[in-house]
Every structure is written in structure tokens, then in C-alpha cells.
Amino acid sequence: xxxxxxxxxxxxxxxxxxxxxxxxxxxxxxxxxxxxxxxxxxxxxxxxxxxxxxxxxxxxxxxxxxxxxxxxxxxxxxxxxxxxxxxxxxxxxxxxxxxxxxxxxxxxxxxxxxxxxxxxxxxxxxxxxxxxxxxxxxxxxxxxxxxxxxxxxxxxxxxxxxxxxxxxxxxxxxxxxxxxxxxxxxxxxxxxxxxxxxxxxxxxxxxxxxxxxxxxxxxxxxxxxxxxxxxxxxxxxxxxxxxxxxxxxxxxxxxxxx
Amino acid sequence: xxxxxxxxxxxxxxxxxxxxxxxxxxxxxxxxxxxxxxxxxxxxxxxxxxxxxxxxxxxxxxxxxxxxxxxxxxxxxxxxxxxxxxxxxxxxxxxxxxxxxxxxxxxxxxxxxxxxxxxxxxxxxxxxxxxxxxxxxxxxxxxxxxxxxxxxxxxxxxxxxxxxxxxxxxxxxxxxxxxxxxxxxxxxxxxxxxxxxxxxxxxxxxxxxxxxxxxxxxxxxxxxxxxxxxxxxxxxxxxxxxxxxxxxxxxxxxxxxxxxxxxxxxxxxxxxxxxxxxxxxxxxxxxxxxxxxxxxxxxxxxxxxxxxxxxxxxxxxxxxxxxxxxxxxxxxxxxxxxxxxxxxxxxxxxxxxxxxxxxxxxxxxxxxxxxxxxxxxxxxxxxxxxxxxxxxxxxxxxxxxxxxxxxxxxxxxxxxxxxxxxxxxxxxxxxxxxxxxxxxxxxxxxxxxxxxxxxxxxxxxxxxxxxxxxxxxxx
Numbered sequence: 065x066x067x068x069x070x071x072x073x074x075x076x077x078x079x080x081x082x083x084x085x086x087x088x089x090x091x092x093x094x095x096x097x098x099x100x101x102x103x104x105x106x107x108x109x110x111x112x113x114x115x116x117x118x119x120x121x122x123x124x125x126x127x128x129x130x131x132x133x134x135x136x137x138x139x140x141x142x143x144x145x146x147x148x149x150x151x152x153x154x155x156x157x158x159x160x161x162x163x164x165x166x167x168x169x170x171x172x173x174x175x176x177x178x179x180x181x182x183x184x185x186x187x188x189x190x191x192x193x194x195x196x197x198x199x200x201x202x203x204x205x206x207x208x209x210x211x212x213x214x215x216x217x218x219x220x221x222x223x224x225x226x227x228x229x230x231x232x233x234x235x236x237x238x239x240x241x242x243x244x245x246x247x248x249x250x251x252x253x254x255x256x257x258x259x260x261x262x263x264x265x266x267x268x269x270x271x272x273x274x275x276x277x278x279x280x281x282x283x284x285x286x287x288x289x290x291x292x293x294x295x296x297x298x299x300x301x302x303x304x305x306x307x308x309x310x311x312x313x314x315x316x317x318x319x320x321x322x
Numbered sequence: 323x324x325x326x327x328x329x330x331x332x333x334x335x336x337x338x339x340x341x342x343x344x345x346x347x348x349x350x351x352x353x354x355x356x357x358x359x360x361x362x363x364x365x366x367x368x369x370x371x372x373x374x375x376x377x378x379x380x381x382x383x384x385x386x387x388x389x390x391x392x393x394x395x396x397x398x399x400x401x402x403x404x405x406x407x408x409x410x411x412x413x414x415x416x417x418x419x420x421x422x423x424x425x426x427x428x429x430x431x432x433x434x435x436x437x438x439x440x441x442x443x444x445x446x447x448x449x450x451x452x453x454x455x456x457x458x459x460x461x462x463x464x465x466x467x468x469x470x471x472x473x474x475x476x477x478x479x480x481x482x483x484x485x486x487x488x489x490x491x492x493x494x495x496x497x498x499x500x501x502x503x504x505x506x507x508x509x510x511x512x513x514x515x516x517x518x519x520x521x522x523x524x525x526x527x528x529x530x531x532x533x534x535x536x537x538x539x540x541x542x543x544x545x546x547x548x549x550x551x552x553x554x555x556x557x558x559x560x561x562x563x564x565x566x567x568x569x570x571x572x573x574x575x576x577x578x579x580x581x582x583x584x585x586x587x588x589x590x591x592x593x594x595x596x597x598x599x600x601x602x603x604x605x606x607x608x609x610x611x612x613x614x615x616x617x618x619x620x621x622x623x624x625x626x627x628x629x630x631x632x633x634x635x636x637x638x639x640x641x642x643x644x645x646x647x648x649x650x651x652x653x654x655x656x657x658x659x660x661x662x663x664x665x666x667x668x669x670x671x672x673x674x675x676x677x678x679x680x681x682x683x684x685x686x687x688x689x690x691x692x693x694x695x696x697x698x699x700x701x702x703x704x705x706x707x708x709x710x711x712x713x714x715x716x717x718x719x720x721x722x723x724x725x726x727x728x729x730x731x732x733x734x735x736x737x738x739x740x741x742x743x744x745x746x747x748x749x750x751x752x753x754x755x756x757x758x759x760x761x762x763x764x765x766x767x768x769x770x771x772x773x774x775x776x777x778x779x780x781x782x783x784x785x786x787x788x789x790x791x792x793x794x795x796x797x
């Protein structure tokens with residue numbers, strides 16, 4: 065073994081113990097019954113439990129709404145932040161990125177306090193507000209990054225060829241910022257499916273998301289069923305990731321989060 | 323109106339950039355940036371005009387003003403007699419070929435070229451016809467479905483040109499379009515560009531720093547330096563009769579020497595008197611003399627020669643030999659000849675009267691406005707200098723004029739030592755010494771004659787001995 069691979073060893077062990085092993089365990093638990101026998105019964109249970117399926121589809125729905133809202137708010141924000149004419153200070157960018165550094169629970173608890181203060185109801189609306197508030201920076205940052213690196217001469221070339229500012233935006237800025245958008249959607253959509261803390265705190269457990277269902281099952285000792293649900297979610301996330309890989313592979317060097 | 327023969331008229335165009343961020347180059351702060359200064363150019367319809375200058379001279383700024391990406395600080399641009407200074411780029415009937423092509427990476431070759439046509443809502447069939455026609459013109463048929471990133475530099479260049487000319491602009495702006503290509507490719511594209519220009523009949527405005535390219539391609543050359551037009555003329559006129567030492571040095575190889583115009587048709591330089599064709603400079607006037615290296619004839623018969631010298635070096639350059647010859651007066655001359663002469667041999671040299679280009683000097687010494695600050699100190703050019711107290715008979719606070727000869731300015735290696743700090747901006751070899759332009763942090767220009775070798779961009783300390791500062795009272 066040469067020196068270089070020796071250095072990689074701690075990371076390898078870390079990945080093995082904290083990433084690979086848990087994933088394997090989820091896979092194993094999902095196909096076992098309470099006595100450790102191989103079975104598909106957990107998946108059958110999921111297919112028959114209407115409430116769980118409803119929670120699942122509802123979670124995806126909420127995640128979609130959250131992603132769309134983040135995109136609608138985040139895209140213009142990223143555009144303005146990256147535009148040298150509209151924003152010259154890097155401090156404004158910092159202000160938008162800053163929430164990413166604060167713990168999500170603290171931010172959510174603060175939102176709860178805020179809703180209490182203005183005596184707004186803690187319901188589905190509060191949940192969506194909390195989610196958009198929490199995930200917006202994750203949408204803005206990748207888009208901002210791509211837009212900031214965008215070669216200004218493309219915009220000038222379009223303008224030179226007769227495109228008015230709106231056409232420049234539609235025909236050049238939007239297509240060229242797509243890698244950032246894809247990356248932003250990944251960063252927002254996938255974590256929202258599995259989130260449970262926000263829904264618990266912001267709706268006082270009135271609204272239940274899929275993440276909550278998994279957590280409840282595991283808390284109540286139903287490890288196998290919980291693992292099965294987690295696996296289903298992982299497969300969904302994996303599928304979206306595969307799709308995004310395809311989309312961003314060629315533009316890889318231009319896009320991406322960092 | 324007689325003006326209509328021009329397609330573009332540039333009138334008193336100036337552009338300065340406000341810099342709230344100060345440009346700091348090695349500790350020297352440049353705050354005011356005047357990029358273009360009172361530029362006037364008239365461009366005829368169908369002309370191939372080249373804006374030529376070293377990097378940072380303002381030529382790209384001029385092109386961007388024409389394209390509409392920048393608005394001038396003052397002055398105006400007329401297109402066919404109509405003021406278009408405030409017109410946004412997308413309304414101007416001009417198209418640009420960008421230095422780095424700026425082809426849209428999300429579109430293929432066909433869609434890149436069709437971009438402008440599609441915006442104009444031209445029917446699909448016509449777009450198709452036009453795109454195919456320009457693809458043929460730039461020899462890129464069969465490439466329409468290719469991804470632009472898979473093309474070579476030369477092919478991208480062709481697509482960029484096709485994308486611009488497909489819109490049939492009145493004026494085509496080209497911003498150093500060949501700079502990114504290798505030498506061979508560049509030569510081929512030069513010929514093709516010239517052919518395209520003749521075929522299309524569009525006015526070409528071409529920006530480059532490559533003097534050879536400018537001489538090859540253009541009908542008219544505009545030489546720009548430090549935001550000012552130095553000379554406008556046909557390539558041959560500019561080469562044969564440069565109007566100042568900058569143009570002479572920048573275009574082609576040249577020997578630039580200090581000389582004295584003794585009387586009309588008689589000039590003295592390199593320790594000898596020569597006949598020339600220039601007149602009207604006055605008697606005994608200091609001038610700059612330019613002689614092209616190929617215009618000095620070498621002979622072994624010393625008795626027929628006008629002056630003699632010793633060959634210091636001889637290099638084969640393909641078609642000719644390039645020799646450096648030290649004359650009997652101690653000046654170094656560059657000479658190009660088809661024959662090689664041995665190093666160390668003594669040769670005779672001849673120059674025809676018509677090949678001597680005489681230019682009046684832009685200045686004879688450094689002149690500054692100064693303010694007396696003490697018994698023996700004067701503040702000028704952004705620094706406080708000591709002067710001889712005897713020569714200074716002025717009151718503190720009085721304004722005086724200060725003169726310093728070029729060769730009395732001392733440049734110091736250690737930039738902390740001098741009274742002022744400056745950056746060497748321009749170097750001209752004058753045969754037996756270097757003539758330097760040094761710009762101080764407050765944008766004062768100090769001209770220096772020196773035998774020491776400095777490089778462009780060097781940061782130097784500037785000091786002047788008290789006895790070398792001549793104070794002239796303001797009347």
C-alpha cells in the first residue's frame with residue numbers, strides 16, 4: 065500500500081461505518097419481518113396502508129409546492145444579486161446566504177415564535193412559509209453562482225444581434241442558468257420530502273409528512289417497517305438524482321453548487 | 323448634404339471611466355481614467371478601416387461605443403447622418419464579431435447563426451436559405467448541427483463571422499477577431515476576411531494591436547495611443563510617413579534618432595548631414611528622424627558612402643539579413659539587407675533623401691507648473707523637489723514654471739529613494755540612448771533620456787538634482 069492511499073484510509077473507514085453500513089442495514093431491515101426472516105411483507109403493508117400512502121403523496125406535493133415557490137422567489141433574487149448594475153455589494157449576497165449557516169431548528173423555532181407574536185395560525189400555510197424560508201438560500205446560491213460566472217459577452221452578443229433586454233433574458237440568461245436551477249431544485253426538493261422537524265414544530269404535529277411517519281415508526285420500535293419506508297424514499301431521491309445527473313453532466317463544469 | 327458620403331462619423335468622442343475603486347498598480351494609485359480623448363473619425367461606406375494601437379490604448383472602448391455597449395462621456399456618433407449615440411445596441415444596424423467569439427453554448431451552429439434572424443421574425447424558409455448561404459460563404463457547410471463547443475478555434479471564428487454577417491448589417495465591427503488563432507490560421511483568415519469584405523460590400527471596422535494585420539487588411543488605418551488618435555491614413559502613408567515617433571516605432575521596424583533640421587532639405591543626425599525632402603521646420607530646429615531598416619543601403623566602397631560603421635551583429639531572417647551597425651558617431655542602427663556582412667567589418671552606408679522622414683519633436687524638455695513651498699523647495703508633478711536657493715527668487719506660494727532637461731532626470735532602482743515614484747510606460751530606442759515616458763501616481767508624465775536599460779512596467783524612483791531644475795518666473 066503506498067503512502068497516498070494510507071491517507072485516504074480514515075475517510076474510507078468513516079464512509080464505511082457512517083454511510084455504507086447504515087444504507088446496507090436499511091436495505092436488510094426493509095426485507096425482514098420481526099423475527100429476521102426474509103419477506104416482502106413490509107412493502108405489502110405500505111401498499112395497503114392508505115394513510116401512509118396519502119402522507120407520502122402529500123409530502124411530495126408539499127415538496128413540489130416548496131420547490132416551485134423557492135424557484136419563483138429565488139431565481140429573480142439570484143438574478144438581481146448577480147447583476148453588477150443592480151447589486152454592487154457582496155454584503156447583500158452574504159445577507160441572503162447567511163441563513164444557511166444557522167441551524168435549521170433554531171430558524172424554525174424562531175419562525176414559530178414569529179407566528180405566535182403576530183398570532184397567525186400554525187397550519188399548512190405556516191408549514192409552507194417555514195419551508196420556503198428554510199430552503200430559499202439553497203435555491204438562490206447555486207443559481208447565483210452560475211449567473212455570476214456567466215460570461216457577460218453572451219449577453220452582449222445577444223443584444224448586438226438585436227435582442228431587447230427581455231429577449232436577452234429569455235433566450236440567453238434562462239437557458240444558460242439551467243445548471244444552477246437543476247442544482248437548486250435538487251438542493252430543495254430532496255430534503256423537503258424527508259423533513260419532519262419543520263412540520264412538527266410549525267404545525268404542532270397537525271400536518272404529517274412522510275419524514276414524520278418514518279420517525280414515528282422507528283421511535284415505536286417498528287424498525288423493519290421504518291426501514292422499508294426509508295428505502296422507498298431513498299429510491300425516489302435516487303431517481304431524481306439520476307435524472308439530474310443526466311441533465312447536468314455535460315454542463316457539469318459550469319453549474320453545480322460550489 | 324456633402325456629409326452623406328460617410329456612413330459613420332465620430333465627432334469629439336470622449337470616454338472616461340469614473341473609478342470609485344482606485345486602480346492600484348504596485349502601490350501607485352490611478353484614480354482618473356480617461357480612456358478616449360476627443361476622437362474624430364469619418365468612415366466611408368464600404369471601407370475597411372482598422373483601429374490600431376497597443377493594448378490599453380482605448381481601441382476596444384471605441385468599438386464598444388460604436389456597438390452601443392457604452393455611452394460616451396461627451397461627443398456623438400452619427401450613422402448616415404443620424405445621431406445614434408443614445409441608441410441601444412439591439413436597435414443599431416451593426417453587428418459585432420467578438421474577440422472570444424461569444425457563441426451561445428446552448429445552441430448549435432445553425433441556431434447560433436439564425437439567432438438574429440429569428441428575433442426579427444423572418445419566415446423559417448428564408449432563415450434557412452440565409453443561414454445556408456453564409457455557411458457556404460465561411461466554408462462551414464455541413465457543420466450546421468454541430469455543437470459549438472466541439473469546433474476548433476478557427477471554425478468558431480467562422481461561425482462568429484457568419485452569425486454577424488447573416489443579419490446584413492450596415493457596419494461590421496470586429497474586435498481582434500484573429501487574436502486567438504495560431505499564425506498560419508491567422509494568415510489564411512486575413513485573406514478570407516479581405517475577400518469577404520470585397521464580396522459583401524459591408525463597412526468593416528476592425529480593431530487590432532497587430533500592425534502587420536492592419537497593414538495587410540485595411541483601406542484606412544487609425545493609429546490610437548493613450549486614447550488619442552495619432553494618425554489616420556492609408557497603410558502606405560502611415561508606414562512611409564509616420565507623423566510622430568510613436569507611430570514610427572509602432573508600425574514596422576524603424577530607426578528613430580534625434581536630429582537637427584539645419585535648413586530646408588538639409589538635416590543632420592548620427593553626426594552627419596543628409597539631404598532630405600522635408601521643409602518648413604525652420605533653421606536649426608531639433609527634430610526626430612525616422613529611417614526604415616530596409617532604406618539604408620550598405621556598400622563596401624567606403625569612399626562613396628555618406629557615413630561608415632562597424633557591423634555588430636547579423637541575423638538571417640528568412641528573406642533578408644538583419645544587422646545592427648554601430649556608426650562612427652556611436653549610434654546603433656538596424657539595417658535589413660539581402661546580403662550578409664561579416665561581424666566586425668567596416669561598411670559604408672547610404673540613405674536616399676526621400677527615405678528620410680523628419681518629424682517635429684513633440685517636446686524639447688519636461689515642463690511643469692510648480693508652486694514655491696519654501697526657501698529652496700518647489701512642489702510640482704505631485705512631489706516636493708529641492709532647488710538651488712539662489713535661482714529661486716520667488717515668494718512662498720507663488721506659481722512658477724519649471725523645466726528639466728530629459729537627460730537630467732534620474733531614475734532609481736529603489737522606488738523608495740526618489741522624490742516621486744513612477745511607472746515606465748513607453749520606451750523608444752533612439753540609436754544611442756533610450757527615451758522613456760514615466761507616469762507618476764498623479765498621472766504626470768515625465769520624459770527621460772537614459773543609457774540604462776529599463777523595462778516597460780518597471781516601477782522607478784524619480785529624483786532630480788537641485789541644480790538641474792530651471793525655474794522660469796510666471797509673468
